[in-house]
Amino acid sequence: MTTAQSSTEQQRIDHFFSMPAARADRWRDLTGIAGDWARGEADSSGVVQALDALGSIENFHAFPGRRLMASLRESLHMGVPSAFAELARRISRSIITRQYKHSAADWESDDLTVQLDESTVDTPIQGGGERPYFEMLLVTPEASMRSNRLIDEMRRLRRTEDDFIYEAVQVSSFEDAICAIIINPSIAAVTLYEGFGQTSVYETPLLRSFLDAIGFGAQHVARDDRPLALADALKRIRPELDIYLLADRQVEKLAGDDRSSAIRRVLYSVEELLELHLTVLEGVAGRYRTPFFDNLKKYARRPISTFHALPLARGKSILRSDWIRDMGEFYGLNLLLAESSATTGGLDSLLEPTGTIKEAQEMAARAFGADRVFFVTNGTSTSNKMVHQALVAPGDIVILDRNCHKSHHYGLVLAGGQPLYVEAFPMVEYSMYGAVPLASIKKALLDLKEESRLDRLKIVDLTNCTFDGHIYNTRRVMEECLAIKPDLIFLWDEAWFGFARFSPFLRARTAMGAAGEIENWMKTPEAITQYERQQQELRPSPRREDLLAMRLIPDPRQIRLRVYQTNSTHKSMSALRQGSMVLVKDVDFPSVETQFREAVFTHASTSPNQQLIASLDIARRQMELEGYGLVANAIEIALDIRREVNGHPLISKYFRVLGADQMVPPEYRSSGFTDFLDPGMTWVDQVRSMHEDEFCLDPTRMTLVCGLAGFDGTEFKALLANTYDIQLNKTSRNSVLLQSNINNTRSDVAHLIRVLLEISKDIEERLARNGGPSREAFGNRVKSLMTDVPDLPNFSRFHEVFRRDAGDLTPEGDMRMAFYGGYDRAATEYVPLFSEECDRRLKEGPEMVSANFVIPYPPGFPIMVPGQVITAETIDFMRKLDVKEIHGYERTKGLKLLQPDVIAAKARA
Incomplete structure (x- = not known):
């Protein structure tokens, strides 16, 4: 890819999956290049290119805002590298640490030489403190001075008694509004002003393709219907958002339109700015409120004497103890103060909730x-x-x-x-x-x-x-x-x-x-x-x-x-x-x-x-107020792991994350989607797959094949946990499952990649040091894990005595009868798995019928259920299992079965 092509790709605002981390990385790149410029180690051309690489995505965030961005560009234009580098460093640090949400100083520029029109000056956050911060998207007609005045007026409406603080982000078109709520997870409310346009001034071919497919393309939305259509589209994408409509005509008619259900409130724009401000805060407060948790905190602050059966409530039995005081020190006082078996005083009953x-x-x-x-x-x-x-x-x-x-x-x-x-x-x-x-x-x-x-x-x-x-x-x-x-x-x-x-x-x-x-x-x-x-x-x-x-x-x-x-x-x-x-x-x-x-x-x-x-x-x-951004980050982290593992020249020799095309057979992918990271695939292809395909793959689930490194899943899971402090849950014969979630950070990704690289280097060095015999043994181990795998057993059938009211075409059975039949010790027997008796019964009968569930971990599904006839396929699978944990199976006794004479008696009854 050429530099020009790379720059174009970086500036595309409809490459949504990689946007949050890409933004932070671009600011760090700008900071590094600006430092080189300030030290005289580079000219300004690299700075210009890095600043351009930030592209248009900054227009969809309140911070750094117009004033700081103008200061940056003015410093560049005037050739003041030290001022540029320092301001870029401050902005980058604030974005990465999210300090701008609480610090008014982060919104201010030290460059007093920059003179801006009053209507474009960003007033910094006043009295932000630790109040929760969010952003509101304002969709206005293009180049509207009214929109600038509206933003400034809304800043002046802030009060110290407000529970939250917010900044506005202004766009001027239907397409840019869609981009903004996808790119910027901090947006918690949207205000629409009549008269905005349809198309973006930026290059958004992927977005237009998507909007056309769902009926919101430029040719589909009439100008007068645009506000209601946009509200509908925004709700489809992020249903948690509060959406408001500012109109200067026929507000009563708009409010009564059946299509306005996505809009929380319609306001007359000429006279209702304070009402809008209060309504926006009220809407966020409605999601922020946690009825039970709020009352539990109040309960914990009250001086209460307890005469119910919960000694640790209020913590006296722990904090006054000579022997278990460390429990209170470890868990904290609030945990004990908030415990009660009462259902009054705002705590309510889980069984019969009324409050x-x-x-x-x-x-x-x-x-x-x-x-x-x-x-x-x-x-x-x-x-x-x-x-x-x-x-x-x-x-x-x-x-x-x-x-x-x-x-x-x-x-x-x-x-x-x-x-x-x-x-x-x-x-x-x-x-x-x-x-x-x-x-x-x-x-x-x-x-x-x-x-x-x-x-x-x-x-x-x-x-x-x-x-x-x-x-x-x-x-x-x-x-x-x-x-x-x-x-x-x-x-x-x-x-x-x-x-x-x-x-x-x-x-x-x-x-x-x-x-x-x-x-x-x-x-x-x-x-x-x-x-x-x-x-x-x-x-x-x-x-x-x-x-x-x-x-x-x-x-x-x-x-x-x-x-x-x-x-x-x-x-x-x-x-x-x-x-x-x-x-x-x-x-x-x-x-x-x-x-x-x-x-x-x-x-x-x-x-x-x-x-x-x-x-x-x-x-x-949390999920209503920031879940969108947290989930987007989890997906982005998963894509990073896939990219780094499969693209690394050494790690990919011994480990790989399976793609969607390897996890979902082609007959179930009618859209033609292959994998998230295939060069020809875009997020529009992913959306099409989600809409059309019979099965698709959750991007946050990553099946990491470890058999190529000579590890079975259980062994590799233990290695990661005991040696490298990496925990995971599910394993298979030759893989482990990695899951990204809202808790993960890029530091977790870096640690995982470093560990996989260290293990891969160790394998390389061991094979090189020990020569041919070691390579042969390693190859045999890989072959046993990756090639000599047991067939997976399908469900065979319920024995006929448990199918008396079943039909001929379907395999259902009375599992409950078989399950409780196994409670009678006299009616059960045990047959060792590795025994001649087991082999003889498979060949000659009588049929072996399971008396209980048998569930190996992994893979974690029942390979036998009560009343099921056990077949050679299932026995062969169990004999090849190399897992230690098999629920319902006692190695010293063998398979728990219903006795043949009991089965025969039931058949005659």
């Missing part, structure tokens, strides 16, 4: 796009069991991914539901499964329909995204299933994906995001037209193969939209461990509310931890 917890849950529902939210303090395992118990009755059929978390399997045992297992596509080379193809799910529904048993199907239960990052096309799955059974319930386990709500690139693939889109689609006239057109194509009688092959459209008049989503809030947001939420968008929830609450009573603790509840409240606040 602050109820308010907090309602605010979480708004933030996550749900109708209702329930807080859970003992993890998403419990959240899943609650949903199953509330919605599934004994004998109901549930379509279930066999590789889902064990809580779903145990939930069905408790509820008496019969799992109809569907298989995910295998990734044998890496000893893992992907996700379940939609064709398999549709086949299960059509099989049940053919046997007239569709009425027994209650739920489709899937994991989104999977541990390894496979994301379903949630809207398509739900629509096609609803086309077959309009009242079907969906449970999406999004334990690892809750953060996705706050990314415009991932939101549509969440359960609540997709449910919201379906809900909106159902209300449009086009919905019925699309359905009836497809019905015409399918007449006179649809063939099964056609139904499996085509994208089915449900009848919007028949749909009963019933969607449940479980989030491990603690796994991707700032909640304490075990903090979880159940998100509900169920049109028929009133009919199941009583039983849902019974499920809550069954599984929730009567002594929930106050700190866990408060952390769920706080996590919601």
